[in-house]
Amino acid sequence: MLEHRHRVVIVTPVYEDAPACATLLRHLGALFGKSLLVVAVDDGSPRAPLRLGDIPADAPDTCILRLRRNVGHQQAIATGLHFIAPQLQPHQRLILMDCDGEDAPASCSMLLAKLESHGDTAIAVAQRAKRSESLKFRAFYVAYKLLFRMSTGRAIDFGNFMVMTPRAAQTLAKSPWLGTHVAAAALASELPLLRVPVDRSTRYHGQSKMNFPKLVRHGMKAILVFxxxxxxxxxxxxxxxxxxxxxxxxxxxxxxxxxxxxxxxxxxxxxxxxxxxxxxxxxxxxxxxxxKQLPDTSTAAYTGNTQAVLYTP
The missing domain is CATH 1.10.287 (Helix Hairpins)
Known part of the structure; x- marks a missing residue:
């Protein structure tokens, strides 16, 4: 459970990706040691859910938040945020990141340093400076950013990888858009944002489960927020x-x-x-x-889908 010694808390969604999560935990353990708590949200993985036995011995303190059913990447992050935000203390910082390796653990320290050096900043987001995806994906991403700018008058050039203060986490948890699109919800919150150029890394294992139709739906959800x-x-x-x-x-x-x-x-x-x-x-x-047809996004609705909360010894 969250303790005073935990200076940093990381929320990361996991879906049928226990090997990648284990690799991430080893890297994070080397960087932060026992000053870190990782909340791994298992998004209802039907075949290979994340188990305590998958957590390596050199990992930081880890909590597995197992969901009853698959709700998708964004709602899994929102569930983890709703779970941990009320427990955060003023000296702690919250990080949202993916577990597949594309959000490099080494970049966490840079985002934390940038957040602390800009006292008026509530959230430091990873602005993608260099991407590792295919040409097709990058072309779509450019088109998506242009459409978003034309449709909303705003610029969105970051994803889920971000660091925030406890107050920002608690404010973001109240957003009705959090489970729809985390980055757009952060943008719509009007909290002071700092964009930090960060290169996207490569995956630890396997291929991305995000196909083109899913990418289109994800992009449209960002516009839905506005x-x-x-x-x-x-x-x-x-x-x-x-x-x-x-x-x-x-x-x-x-x-x-x-x-x-x-x-x-x-x-x-x-x-x-x-x-x-x-x-x-x-x-x-x-x-x-x-x-008008958005699902209930209250804390009770998110936590009601939690099947089990497991902590490493």
Whole structure:
């Protein structure tokens, strides 16, 4: 259980990845020793759930939070955060990270140092400076960031890897968006964020379970968090495009103003812009409709899915 000697607490989700988690724990044990508590959230792994026997002898103190059913990466992190946030003391720091090795343990110390050196910062996030994924993934990620910027007016260039103060953890735990998209929830919280350039490392074992359709859904969930901003921007873009079309049509009709060869192009661009803006408006409406159907995200709802809490001796 969490004790005063634990200066750092790490929450990491685990799904059918006990070997990678064991490797991570060995690296963390070498870095932090017994000043660290790791909360490993086993996300309902059906075939090979994380067990106490999987924890290496040189690992830091570890708590296995075993869930009854699989809820997905983001909700697993949210469950761990809801579990540990109320227990945090002012001198402790919380880290969220993946267990597959792509969030390098050595980067934890850098994020912690940056958080402490910027007194007004509540959360230090790992801004990806260099990625190790395929070209297809990186191309999608660039397109996703551009779409997010156009839809919400904000920039999202970080993931789940972050360090925060106890107060920030407790504030984030109250966010209704936490189980939808952790990074977007942190961005929407308006807590002071510090972006720290961090290179993405390589996986310890196996291949990523995240396929392209899952990546698309994950990206759309980030936009869902800002559905109201998305609707406002889409509405403005639609009205602007419609006004441009009306102005062009009115100018031609009233002043008989035509430029052969150019007007059809301008009119075509305006029409396409109107259709795109209308599509964005429709998407924003769907996102807001989806927002009304979000599941219960109270602490009781998260902890109610916990099957067992196991501590290393």
């Amino acid at each position: 559905s109201k901003d998305c609707r406002a921007r889409a509405k403005g873009a639609f009205l602007l495009a419609a006004a441009l079309c009306a102005t062009l049509a009115g100018g031609v009709r009233v002043f008989d103003f035509t430029l052969p060869g150019i007007m059809p192009v301008i009119a075509g661009v305006a029409a396409v812009a109107t259709v795109l803006a209308a599509s964005m408006l429709w998407m924003a409406w769907l996102l807001e409709h989806r927002h």
